Amino acid sequence: MNKKIAIFASVIGLMALQACDEGRLYEQETVIAPEGRTVTVKARLTGIASWPDPSMYVVVAGFNDDSDYALINKSVPAPSEEGGEVTVQLSGIKEQVTRVELCVINRLRKHIVSFYTIDEAQLAASNEIEVDAGTLNVGMYHTIQERVFNSTCVNCHGAATSAAAGLYLTAEKSHAAIVGVPSKKLEGMNIVEPGDAAKSALYEALSTDVTITNEWHYNHTAEVVDDGILAMIRQWITHGAKND
Numbered sequence: 143m144n145k146k147i148a149i150f151a152s153v154i155g156l157m158a159l160q161a162c163d164e165g166r167l168y169e170q171e172t173v174i175a176p177e178g179r180t181v182t183v184k185a186r187l188t189g190i191a192s193w194p195d196p197s198m199y200v201v202v203a204g205f206n207d208d209s210d211y212a213l214i215n216k217s218v219p220a221p222s223e224e225g226g227e228v229t230v231q232l233s234g235i236k237e238q239v240t241r242v243e244l245c246v247i248n249r250l251r252k253h254i255v256s257f258y259t260i261d262e263a264q265l266a267a268s269n270e271i272e273v274d275a276g277t278l279n280v281g282m283y284h285t286i287q288e289r290v291f292n293s294t295c296v297n298c299h300g301a302a303t304s305a306a307a308g309l310y311l312t313a314e315k316s317h318a319a320i321v322g323v324p325s326k327k328l329e330g331m332n333i334v335e336p337g338d339a340a341k342s343a344l345y346e347a348l349s350t351d352v353t354i355t356n357e358w359h360y361n362h363t364a365e366v367v368d369d370g371i372l373a374m375i376r377q378w379i380t381h382g383a384k385n386d
């Protein structure tokens with residue numbers, strides 16, 4: 143009986159030793175020959191908490207130019223105070239990764255929107271890259287304003303002295319002009335109904351051709367062709383349509 147216990151104990155002991163050994167070996171290996179490259183991104187960030195994690199979240203991620211899906215990614219933590227500095231280290235970046243971004247992905251790891259890109263040439267320069275992405279406002283509404291409203295919508299909605307449908311989508315005015323404001327064009331709907339994209343005229347206009355069933359002159363569906371951007375607008379509405 144005692145003998146059996148002794149054998150048992152030594153087997154456990156051996157296993158433990160082996161486990162330690164493996165641990166040490168592994169550590170040595172990563173020090174001497176790290177698998178893949180390492181990118182360290184430093185940035186001062188505002189607005190990170192506005193993303194509805196885990197539906198969409200801010201990451202440092204590696205992509206191949208042939209695909210919209212991240213091959214490797216690591217969440218970016220919110221800084222301890224708005225505008226504070228965060229550092230994210232992404233290691234094990236394999237050969238097939240052709241760019242690394244500070245960006246937003248969804249729960250399927252699909253690319254939604256990018257804030258900073260390290261391209262193939264920069265990646266090829268070294269196995270250990272450190273970049274400062276600067277000061278970035280990654281807030282969800284700020285992103286919609288910059289990437290959607292400012293880039294196309296303001297051409298008709300507010301850059302001039304008049305705005306189509308009296309709707310101003312310029313930075314200072316847009317939020318107050320859409321959230322909880324009754325639509326002039328789709329009866330019974332608000333332009334944006336916080337929490338309900340299906341009841342929001344803005345989402346309706348961008349996702350379906352409302353000229354067919356309503357008296358609209360302008361079909362808006364060609365305005366936002368990127369389905370990731372459309373999904374971002376939907377998520378923003380679903381998660382309360384906040385102004386950050």
Ligand code: HEC
Pocket residue numbers: 290291294295296297298299306307309324325326327328333343344347357358359360361362365366
């Ligand atoms: C080429 C001009 C043009 C562009 C660009 C444009 N719109 Fe419009 N928009 C209009 C017109 C015109 C109307 C009035 C409805 C109609 O007659 O088609 C309108 C109406 C709207 C309405 C309805 C307002 C209400 O009271 O219900 C919303 C919301 C809207 N646009 C959002 C957008 C957004 C968001 C973008 C950018 C992604 C955009 N529009 C880009 C011309 C434009």
